[in-house]
Each structure stands twice: as structure tokens, then as C-alpha cells.
Amino acid sequence: MMQNIGCAVAKARYTENARFFLSLLDHSADVAAMAEALLELPTTARRLAKLGNRKELDRSARQRLCVLAALHDVGKVNIGFQNRIRNETGAFVGHVAPVASLLWGTPSIGKKERNSILNPFKKAIGADVLLKWTGNDNDALDDLLAVVWGHHGSSLTPDLSPPFDRDAPGLWSKSDCYDPVNEAGILGRALKDWFPAAFEPGGETLPTESRFLHAFAGLVVWADWLGSDETRFGYPRSEPKSETNRIAAARAAAQRVVSDRRFDAADRRDAARALQFDFPALFPGFAARPAQTATLDLPAADDHGSVMALEAETGSGKTEAALLHFLRLLREDKVDGLYFALPTRASAKQIQTRITQDLRRILADAAPPVGLAVPGYIRVNDRDGQALPNFKVLWPDQDASRSALHDEGWAVEQTRRYLAGAVMVGTIDQLLLGGLTVRHAQFRSSAMLRQLLVIDEVHASDPYMERLLFNILDQHRAAGGHALLMSATLGSRMRHALLGGNSRNAPSFDQACVAPYPALHLDAETCRAVPLPADAPQKSVALSLAEDVSDLDALAQRAIDAASAGARVLIIRNTVSNAVALQRALEQRLGEDSPLFLRCRDRAAPHHARFAAEDRVLLDAALEARLGKNSLNGGALPIGALVVATQTAEQSLDIDADFLISDLCPIDVLLQRIGRLHRHARSRPLGFEGPAVLVVAPSLSPNGPARLGCGTVYPNLLILAATRNLIREQPLWSIPQMNRALVEAATHSERLETLARALGPEWEKHLAEIMGKSSAERRVADSNCIDWTEPPAPPLFKDEKIQTRLGLDSRSVALTEAIDGPFGLPVASFSIPGWMVKKDTPSDAQIEDLQTNSETLSFRFGDQTYRYDRYGLA
Numbered sequence: 038m039m040q041n042i043g044c045a046v047a048k049a050r051y052t053e054n055a056r057f058f059l060s061l062l063d064h065s066a067d068v069a070a071m072a073e074a075l076l077e078l079p080t081t082a083r084r085l086a087k088l089g090n091r092k093e094l095d096r097s098a099r100q101r102l103c104v105l106a107a108l109h110d111v112g113k114v115n116i117g118f119q120n121r122i123r124n125e126t127g128a129f130v131g132h133v134a135p136v137a138s139l140l141w142g143t144p145s146i147g148k149k150e151r152n153s154i155l156n157p158f159k160k161a162i163g164a165d166v167l168l169k170w171t172g173n174d175n176d177a178l179d180d181l182l183a184v185v186w187g188h189h190g191s192s193l194t195p196d197l198s199p200p201f202d203r204d205a206p207g208l209w210s211k212s213d214c215y216d217p218v219n220e221a222g223i224l225g226r227a228l229k230d231w232f233p234a235a236f237e238p239g240g241e242t243l244p245t246e247s248r249f250l251h252a253f254a255g256l257v258v259w260a261d262w263l264g265s266d267e268t269r270f271g272y273p274r275s276e277p278k279s280e281t282n283r284i285a286a287a288r289a290a291a292q293r294v295v296s297d298r299r300f301d302a303a304d305r306r307d308a309a310r311a312l313q314f315d316f317p318a319l320f321p322g323f324a325a326r327p328a329q330t331a332t333l334d335l336p337a338a339d340d341h342g343s344v345m346a347l348e349a350e351t352g353s354g355k356t357e358a359a360l361l362h363f364l365r366l367l368r369e370d371k372v373d374g375l376y377f378a379l380p381t382r383a384s385a386k387q388i389q390t391r392i393t394q395d396l397r398r399i400l401a402d403a404a405p406p407v408g409l410a411v412p413g414y415i416r417v418n419d420r421d422g423q424a425l426p427n428f429k430v431l432w433p434d435q436d437a438s439r440s441a442l443h444d445e446g447w448a449v450e451q452t453r454r455y456l457a458g459a460v461m462v463g464t465i466d467q468l469l470l471g472g473l474t475v476r477h478a479q480f481r482s483s484a485m486l487r488q489l490l491v492i493d494e495v496h497a498s499d500p501y502m503e504r505l506l507f508n509i510l511d512q513h514r515a516a517g518g519h520a521l522l523m524s525a526t527l528g529s530r531m532r533h534a535l536l537g538g539n540s541r542n543a544p545s546f547d548q549a550c551v552a553p554y555p556a557l558h559l560d561a562e563t564c565r566a567v568p569l570p571a572d573a574p575q576k577s578v579a580l581s582l583a584e585d586v587s588d589l590d591a592l593a594q595r596a597i598d599a600a601s602a603g604a605r606v607l608i609i610r611n612t613v614s615n616a617v618a619l620q621r622a623l624e625q626r627l628g629e630d631s632p633l634f635l636r637c638r639d640r641a642a643p644h645h646a647r648f649a650a651e652d653r654v655l656l657d658a659a660l661e662a663r664l665g666k667n668s669l670n671g672g673a674l675p676i677g678a679l680v681v682a683t684q685t686a687e688q689s690l691d692i693d694a695d696f697l698i699s700d701l702c703p704i705d706v707l708l709q710r711i712g713r714l715h716r717h718a719r720s721r722p723l724g725f726e727g728p729a730v731l732v733v734a735p736s737l738s739p740n741g742p743a744r745l746g747c748g749t750v751y752p753n754l755l756i757l758a759a760t761r762n763l764i765r766e767q768p769l770w771s772i773p774q775m776n777r778a779l780v781e782a783a784t785h786s787e788r789l790e791t792l793a794r795a796l797g798p799e800w801e802k803h804l805a806e807i808m809g810k811s812s813a814e815r816r817v818a819d820s821n822c823i824d825w826t827e828p829p830a831p832p833l834f835k836d837e838k839i840q841t842r843l844g845l846d847s848r849s850v851a852l853t854e855a856i857d858g859p860f861g862l863p864v865a866s867f868s869i870p871g872w873m874v875k876k877d878t879p880s881d882a883q884i885e886d887l888q889t890n891s892e893t894l895s896f897r898f899g900d901q902t903y904r905y906d907r908y909g910l911a
Contacts, residue, residue, distance in 0.1 A: 045114045045220035046122050048265070050272060057272035058122075061113055063283045065224055068264035069107035069231060070287035074295045075256055076102060080302070080373045083340065084486040084516040088252050089244025100235035101170050101243055104228050105181055106257050109188045111162060111224060112136030114217040115208040133186050135208055141179070154209045154218075161222035163229075166236065170243045177245040180828045184254035187829065188261050189476075231284045247828045248515055254829060255483025259457065262480075268443070269294055297444040299405050299459040302373035302487075308403035309368045319361070319399055326354035327569035331557045332362045338371045342517040344510055346495075346532050348524055349555035349569060350773030351712030355523045356388060359491045360395055362521055366489055372519055373487040374405065376456060378465040380494045380688045382411045383644075383657040387665075387691055388493075389462035393418050396460065406445035410455035410463020413650030417446040453477045457484040465492060465506075472508040472822050482512055482823070490520040494688040494709065495527050495535070500811040503531055504818035510535060512825045525712060525776060526705035528784045532558060546787040554777035576772040578711055579729045580764045586735045586745055592698070593622040595731065599696045600633045600677035603722030605664060607694035608681045609710050611702060611746030616643045617908045620681045633679040635663050638860040640907050644682040647909040649864035664692035666717060677722070686713065693717050695725040700745045701734040703753070704760040704783035708776060734761050739803035753807050755800065759783035759792055848874050850884050850898055858894065859907040867903075867910055875899050 047064035050057045076082055076099045086094045094102070110132060112118070117130025139155060159165070164178075171177035209217050229236050264270055269290050295301050312318065316325035316333065325333070328349045349355055359377065366372040377392065379385045386409060393407040397418075408417045415422035415430055420442055422430040430450045432442035443450075448458030455467045457480075468490065471481030490513060492506065510520055514537065522535060529549035534540065536558060544552065553568035583592065596619075600606045610616040620634075620643040627633065634641035637652070637659040644660050646653070662668055663678055678694075686692065688709045693716040699707060707730075714728040715721075735744040737758050743749045747757050760783045770779065782788055793804040847868040855863035878899030886897040894905040904911050 044223075045217070046119060047110055047113050048272075049122050050267070059272050061110060061220065062224055062227060063273070063287075064110060064264070064270075065107040066227075066231065066283040066287040067270040067290070068109060068260050069103045069228075070284060070291040071264040071294065072106035072256065072260035073099070073103045073232075073288070074291035075260055075300070078295070078300060078302075078373070078487070079370070080487045081256070084518065085244075085249060085252055085256070087340070087517045088515060089246050089249035091241070091244060095241070097234045097237060097240040098243060100232035102253065104232050104235050105167075105185050106260055107224070107228055107231070108162060108182075109185050109257055109261060111221055112186065114220040116210075116212070116215060116217055117208050119215065119217075130208065133189065137183075137186060139209065140182070157218045158209065158221055161218050161225050163225045170235075171245060172242040174242075174245070177243075180245055180250055181243065181253075184250050184479075184829055185257055187254060188257045227284075245828075248512060248825045250828050251479050251512070251823065251825055252483045252486060252516065255479035255481070258477065258480040259484060262454070263294055263298075264291070266294070294444075297441075298447050299445060300373075300457070302367065302405075302459070304403045305400055305405050305459075306367055306370060306373075308400045309364050312364070312368075312399065314365070314368065316361075319364070320357060326358075327572050328358040328555065328557070329354050329361055331567050331569055332358045332365065335362075335365070338366055338369055338519065340371075340517050342514045342519055343559075344514055344520045344522070344536055346522040346524070346527060346536060346558040347555075348527055348532075348558065350571075350776065351525045351709070352716050353525075353555065353572075353773075355493070356391065357395075359493075359521055359523065360392065363489050363491075364399070366519055372489045374458065374489070375460045375491065376410075376458075376468060376485055376488045377460075377462040377491045378468045378493065379462070380465060381685050381690070382413075382464060382653060383660060383685060384493075384688060384690045385409065385411050385463050386414070386657055387661060389416070390419070392460065392462055405459035407460045407462065408446065408449040408455070408458040410449065410452075410458070410461045410467045412452050413654055415446070415449055417442065417449050420446075422446055422450065453480065456481045456488070461488075465502075468492070468509060469502070469505045472505060472512065474821055474823055478823060479829075482509065485509075486513065486516045486518050488518075490518070491523065492520065493523045495522045495524045495531070501814040501818045503534065504815045505822065507535055508818075508822040508825075510537075512823075515825070525773065526708045526780050528705065528780055530786070536560065546781060546785045549781045549785055550778055552777065555773065571773060575774055576715060576728055578714065578770045578772055579727060580768045580770060581729075581731055582761065582764055583731055583733045584736070586733050589618060589622050592733065593619060593626060596623065596679055596698060597626060597633075599725070600679045602724060603677045604695040604725045605678040605693070606680065606696045606698065607664065607686065607692070607713055608679070608698040609687055609700065610681070610683055611700040611750045613643075613645045613647050613683055613909060615700070615745060616645055616681050616683050617911075619643075620908065623679060623681070627679075631679075633677055635659055635678075635680045635682075637907070638862075640860055642860075642907045643909070644680065644686055645909060646683065646685055647870070647911075649858060649867055649905070649910075651862055651864045652858050652860055655860050655862065660686060660690075660692065664694060664713075666691050666693065688712075691716065693719075695721055695728075697728070697730045699730060699732055701732055701747055701757055701761060703751055703756045704763065705780050706751075707732070707760060708772070708779065711770075711772065732761075732764055734764075737761070739799050739806075752810065755789045755792055755804055755807065756783055758796070758800075759788065762792075847871055848878075848898075850882075852884055852887065852896075856887070856889055856894060858905070859892065864894075864905075867905065869898065869903070869910065873901070873903075873910075875901055 045061040046058045047061040048059040082094050086092065112132035112135055115130065115132065115135045118132045121130060139158065168178050270287065316329055328347055347355055347358060363375045377388060379388060389407060389409045396404040396407060406417045415424060420433055422432045425431050428451060432446060448454045448461065455461055455463055456471060471478055471485055513520055529544040529552060533543050553566055555569040555571060557567040557569065559565040596606050596608060608619060610619060624641060629641050635644060637655050642656065644656050648656060663680060687706065690713065692713050694713050697710060697714050699710050711730060733745060735747055737747060737754050739754060748754060751757060763779060763783060789804060793800045847870050849866060849868050851866040855865040858864040882899045884896045884898055888895045892906055896903055
């Protein structure tokens with residue numbers, strides 16, 4: 038039996054001594070005010086308007102959207118939810134499915150009885166007026182309500198609603214002490230006072246284009262999260278009442294949130310406009326590089342958006358060019374912020390530090406906070422937060438509930454918020470999640486519309502990720518957003534596709550080879566490109582092949598000889614197992630205590646992805662300390678080093694090695710790895726004055742076993758064979774002069790077809806299989822991507838976890854309590870690769886039989902036993 042509760046409650050908080058309630062009316066005011074504040078941000082309004090095929094969203098349209106946002110929780114008036122929120126009796130009843138079922142469900146009760154509930158409810162929320170806002174289009178109104186009521190990050194349509202309509206008499210009927218329809222009417226009447234312009238006659242109908250619906254869905258989620266923050270929108274001290282006037286206070290709080298959390302770009306935009314906008318003023322003491330000059334010389338941007346590709350050699354100043362592009366667009370009022378996407382965690386951490394320092398120097402007090410969008414870190418600028426229970430974060434030297442760091446770090450406190458940060462630097466995975474059919478994807482993709490997207494180290498070896506990236510850029514471009522792709526090794530056909538080119542006009546091999554390099558590509562259809570002078574000194578790289586890949590002893594000895602001669606040796610292996618095997622072989626010869634190794638808290642270790650998140654942070658720092666720009670020994674001859682790693686060390690990192698040992702990999706990947714060689718001008722040991730690479734190259738056969746990841750990690754054996762042929766035919770490469778020719782010679786489809794015919798029928802069959810596999814991967818990608826041209830519809834958001842990179846279907850498992858790991862700090866969870874988990878392992882399996890000593894932690898998960906030590910998870 039429901040007690041006399043006075044009014045509909047939206048939220049409750051319980052303490053040992055008291056219960057606090059927030060009325061539905063007050064919470065609706067908070068979220069509506071937050072939506073209003075976000076829609077008043079000029080860039081946000083422009084992006085939404087363009088997706089709705091409008092020149093602008095006028096005041097009437099913005100206020101109508103706020104009315105819809107205010108109705109996001111109206112389903113909470115149902116009696117079942119009120120019983121639960123008041124901590125009384127009854128089974129669990131939510132607030133989304135019941136209202137959807139009331140409006141759209143298949144009747145389980147008589148039509149007359151149903152209409153006796155439905156019609157008063159629709160009148161209470163003003164459904165007749167809402168319908169006019171869509172031009173009397175019932176389907177359009179249903180779409181708008183569906184995205185508003187799907188604000189928990191999953192789609193909502195009639196087909197997904199449980200049959201709560203059979204319970205309608207009990208959930209929606211008036212009783213002696215409570216009337217849910219009356220409570221809905223109180224909110225409906227308040228909306229007319231809060232947003233009078235919404236109810237003025239006339240005005241354009243609301244946009245209902247599919248792309249707009251997806252973006253508006255994300256904005257409602259954003260407003261709800263912000264409007265639910267108790268540090269800004271608190272609980273009243275007295276019993277909630279049906280009639281309150283919270284809207285004025287909510288609007289004032291919303292404006293403070295927009296300002297304090299740096300969503301408003303006005304201060305940084307003014308500071309950018311006040312700059313002397315030339316390279317010497319922005320980067321004193323440095324001469325402008327061609328890539329940087331090209332971005333400075335670009336014409337003013339328009340509102341149609343842009344996707345450009347900057348192709349230049351590693352170390353050519355692309356990061357600074359991207360920062361200049363951001364500042365230029367900021368000055369022109371075309372973007373509010375920046376998301377800088379990188380391929381690895383270690384590179385993201387390194388670039389975040391650089392961008393933080395640069396923006397502080399250039400914009401001074403107006404510099405926006407720079408967050409690190411990497412799971413496992415909670416970092417904004419140079420400050421690290423500490424995770425607390427219940428998703429809270431303690432920032433250093435600050436009160437945990439209200440502080441400047443809490444506001445500036447709001448976006449980094451939870452991974453799903455990353456794309457809302459003013460300036461964020463993170464992995465590309467976080468960006469790609471915005472276009473996948475996973476929960477909260479629409480929030481990510483909506484928040485990122487305001488940002489310049491910079492995607493670093495794009496290359497052509499992954500058709501699955503190519504499709505995911507294309508999908509994100511498609512929505513971003515449609516909204517008038519701006520993006521910059523950067524690469525030293527981007528294949529012509531992938532560049533053409535990502536820039537929006539038609540596949541029928543993709544460059545032939547001959548056309549691809551004569552395209553300028555380095556260059557800034559502006560448009561795919563017209564093939565506009567700005568050639569850049571090659572200002573970097575040519576790097577003559579000597580390559581050799583080691584084809585006896587089974588001789589681990591000889592490989593280890595080669596590395597030891599080089600390190601003993603003072604060379605900093607970087608060894609990149611294609612698989613974790615091979616990296617660990619080589620690390621062990623090296624330790625057998627030198628002993629674990631050798632100072633040559635990468636050392637993490639004074640313990641030797643390889644660098645790869647199969648470590649707990651807490652230890653990845655330590656290993657990333659150790660790698661930078663061992664091979665980073667500031668790791669030189671006072672300018673003297675550098676001490677030798679032996680660093681064994683996997684793909685985690687191959688891209689974007691500013692690490693400097695004298696000698697590279699690499700497993701055979703696709704040409705674009707190999708060029709990325711070569712980019713870690715001789716990055717800085719310094720003394721080199723005798724015999725390593727020039728960059729040299731030893732490529733460990735197994736025999737290749739379409740019918741033979743996969744070795745060193747050739748056939749598994751890199752399944753296209755034709756690209757690998759073409760890469761090996763290039764090394765044999767021309768073992769001295771001039772970089773970057775040869776980059777274009779090398780990449781096209783080993784990746785362009787015409788050349789691969791020619792090579793397959795030359796090698797014989799089994800290779801032609803392999804090519805057909807690879808083409809089929811690539812086509813299948815693209816289809817998988819398409820099936821996992823949001824279709825922006827269709828309104829949110831079932832099953833838009835899937836329960837299973839969708840990967841941003843194929844083959845990484847990991848299982849995240851948590852320890853019951855954190856235990857010290859091999860490097861002396863507590864670890865709390867592990868990410869187990871899918872292939873390491875038995876297929877019949879239950880989805881709710883937990884860690885069992887946990888055992889630990891000073892060297893090793895072991896546990897059982899499902900029917901498999903795992904070991905975790907300084908070599909990683911096995």
C-alpha cells in the first residue's frame with residue numbers, strides 16, 4: 038500500500054540518519070536547464086542544426102527541445118517506481134519501459150480501459166502540442182520521445198518495451214493517496230512557465246532527421262548526467278513538494294557548470310584571437326616546418342566541415358601542426374575543443390604531457406584542461422586523481438566533492454565521459470566507441486561534434502578499423518565538424534576513402550605513386566593536395582633479414598652484442614609469447630639484474646599489453662624513462678639498452694633507439710617501427726652511426742603454419758611477402774623520400790594481384806581468401822556501426838561487448854580485493870584476451886583459488902589456470 042507521499046519523487050539518497058528526496062519536478066528543472074545551457078553553446082547549436090538540415094536552431098526550437106529533455110523521466114510518476122524509490126514495497130519497476138509500453142505497447146487490457154489511462158496521460162504531458170511541433174507527424178513524435186526516454190544509453194522503441202501495459206491499471210491508476218496522471222500534469226503545466234517560447238504559435242517544426250535524432254539523444258544523456266550531479270544540483274532539506282519554482286536556481290547552476298567544466302569555449306577563443314598568430318610567436322626558438330606552415334596558410338574554414346590528411350615523415354612536426362590547426366579553428370569559432378587520438382596508451386600519455394605544456398604556454402590562464410583519455414589513468418593536466426568507491430574521485434589537495442579539479446577533471450573521471458572534455462588526448466578506441474552500437478555511443482558521438490578530431494598514425498593494415506573510423510568521420514563531417522588525419526604511411530586507397538572519396542575514383546597504382554609526399558590532402562574527389570617540401574634530412578636505413586627465426590640464441594646474442602657496444606636496442610615482436618621468450622633468453626645470458634634491460638621499479642620486464650592496468654602505467658613510464666627524449670646520459674655516449682616490446686612501442690612514441698630488431702610485419706607498420714630509430718641528434722656508438730634494422734623474417738606459405746604472428750596477427754601474407762621482397766631487392770632505404778613508393782608497392786591492390794599471379798595458384802587462392810576476409814571484416818564493422826541515416830531502432834544497442842579492434846574480445850575480471858603485483862603496487866583486475874578463455878566459460882565466472890607470493894600471482898578463471906608475474910599474464 039502506497040503511503041501519502043505528497044508528490045512524485047525522481048531520486049532518493051539514504052544516510053544512516055536521514056532520507057533525502059528530490060521531486061520529479063525539481064529534477065526535471067535541473068535537466069531541462071542543463072539542456073538549455075548546452076544548446077546555447079554556439080558550436081553545439083550549429084552542429085545540431087546542420088544535422089537537422091537547418092541554418093540555425095532558433096529560440097523557439099531550442100526551448101522545444103528543452104521541453105522534451107524535461108520529459109525524460111516523466112515515466113517515474115508510475116506507482117511502481119514511486120513505491121520503490123520511497124523504499125516501501127513492491128517488485129522492481131523502472132520508469133522507461135512502463136511509459137513506452139503505455140504509449141506503444143500491444144494492449145493486454147481492453148481498449149476502453151487502456152484509453153481511460155492513456156488519454157489523460159497524453160493530455161497531461163501536452164502530447165497534442167508536441168505533435169504540432171512535428172507537423173502532426175505521429176511517427177516523428179514517437180522518434181523524438183523514443184530518444185528522450187532512451188536516455189540511459191540504450192535505444193527505446195515499442196519492440197523493446199516489456200509488456201507493462203498489462204499492469205497499466207496498477208501502475209497508472211489514481212488511488213486515494215496518489216494520482217500519477219496528476220503528477221505528470223504538474224510537470225506539463227510547469228513547462229509552459231519555464232519555456233514560454235516553446236509554446237508560442239507558429240515557428241518551424243522540430244528537426245526529425247535521423248542524424249539529428251542520434252545527436253539529440255546524446256545531448257539528452259549529457260544534460261541528464263550533468264543535471265544529476267549532487268554537487269551542483271542538491272537535494273532540498275525539506276520534504277519535496279509538487280509545486281516549487283526551482284527553475285531559476287537550476288538555470289544559474291547550469292550556467293556555472295558550463296563555465297566551470299569548461300564546456301564554454303569563449304575564454305580560450307578570446308585568448309586564441311589575441312595571439313600573434315605566427316610560428317615564431319607560438320613556438321619561440323623553433324623554425325617552422327613545412328607541415329606547420331601549411332596548416333598556418335590554410336584558408337578560413339567554412340561551416341561545411343572538413344576532413345584533411347597530413348602525410349609526413351615521423352618526427353616532421355605533425356603534432357605541432359595539429360595544435361596550430363586547432364588554434365586556428367578555435368580563433369575562427371569553428372571548434373570548441375580537441376580530441377587527439379593515438380594508437381597506443383603509451384603514446385597518448387606522452388602526447389598529453391606535450392599538449393598540456395604547449396597550451397599552458399600559448400594560452401596562459403585561458404588554457405583549457407587537457408585530460409588523458411586512457412582507462413586506468415585519471416589525469417587532467419599534470420594532476421592525477423584517486424578512484425574512490427561509487428565512481429567518485431579524490432583529487433590531490435582538494436575537497437573530494439567540490440573543487441576546481443573535480444570540475445576540470447569531470448570528463449576523465451569516467452571513461453564514458455571522455456569525449457566531453459575540453460581537450461582530451463587518448464587512444465583511438467575511445468573515439469571509435471562513439472560510432473558503435475554500444476551503450477552511451479550517442480553521447481560520445483554527440484559531445485565530440487564540437488571538437489577537432491585529430492587521428493594520428495592512421496595506416497592501411499586493418500579493414501575493420503578503417504570502416505569504424507569512416508563511420509565516425511561520416512557523422513562528424515555531416516554535422517560540419519572538422520578532422521585531421523595524420524600518418525607517415527597512409528595508403529592511397531584508404532586515404533581516398535576516409536576523405537570521403539567515391540570508391541569508383543580510387544587512385545590506381547600509377548596515380549598513387551606520383552601523389553606528392555609529404556603533403557596535406559584537402560579533398561578526395563578533386564584530389565586537391567598541398568605538396569610540402571621535404572625539410573627533414575633523409576635517413577638512410579640499412580635493413581637486413583634474419584631468416585632462421587628458430588635460432589633464438591643467435592637473435593639474443595645479436596641484441597646483446599649491440600647493447601654491449603653502447604647501442605640502445607629496441608626489439609619489437611609481433612606476439613607477446615615471442616617477446617617473453619626473447620626476454621627470458623636475454624636474462625639467461627645477462628641475469629635479471631642487468632642494467633641494460635627495461636626496468637620497472639627495479640625489475641626487468643618486457644613491454645606489452647598483457648599487464649594489469651595499474652602495471653601498464655608503471656611500464657609506460659619506465660619505457661619513456663629508458664628510451665625517451667630526456668633519457669640521455671648528460672650528452673655523453675649513451676649507455677646501451679635492451680628493450681623488448683610488442684606493438685605497444687611501435688607508433689607515435691617519442692623514443693629514440695640506435696638499432697631496431699623487428700619481426701616481419703606489413704610495410705606501413707615496419708615504417709612506423711623504423712620511426713623509433715635515430716629520432717634525435719645525439720652521439721651514437723661506434724658501428725651504429727646510421728640507423729639499422731634487422732628484420733626477423735620466417736618463410737611464408739599460404740599452406741604453412743603461422744610463425745611470429747605472420748598469418749595470425751598479420752594474416753595478409755602477400756603484404757608480408759611484398760615487404761620482404763622490398764628488403765631483399767633494396768636493403769638501403771632513404772626515408773622519407775621512399776615512403777610513398779614503399780607503401781604503395783606493398784599494399785596497393787594492383788601490386789598484390791600481380792605478386793599473387795607471379796607466386797602461383799596457391800597465392801592467388803590466398804589473395805581471394807584475404808579479400809573475402811577483408812570484405813567480411815568490413816561487413817562485421819558495418820553491422821556493429823550505428824547507421825546514422827536511420828532513426829534509433831531495435832536492436833540499436835547490443836548487450837554484448839563490441840570491439841574497436843577485431844581479435845581483442847577480452848574478458849575483464851576483478852579480484853575481490855587489490856593484491857600487490859610483481860612491481861610492488863596493488864593490482865585490482867585483469868583483462869584476459871578472448872583466445873585465452875575457454876569458450877564454455879560462463880559469463881558470470883569469477884576469479885577463484887587466488888594464490889600469491891613475492892614473485893607470482895596465480896588464479897583460476899573458469900576451467901583455466903592463469904599466472905601473473907613480471908612477464909605479464911599467461
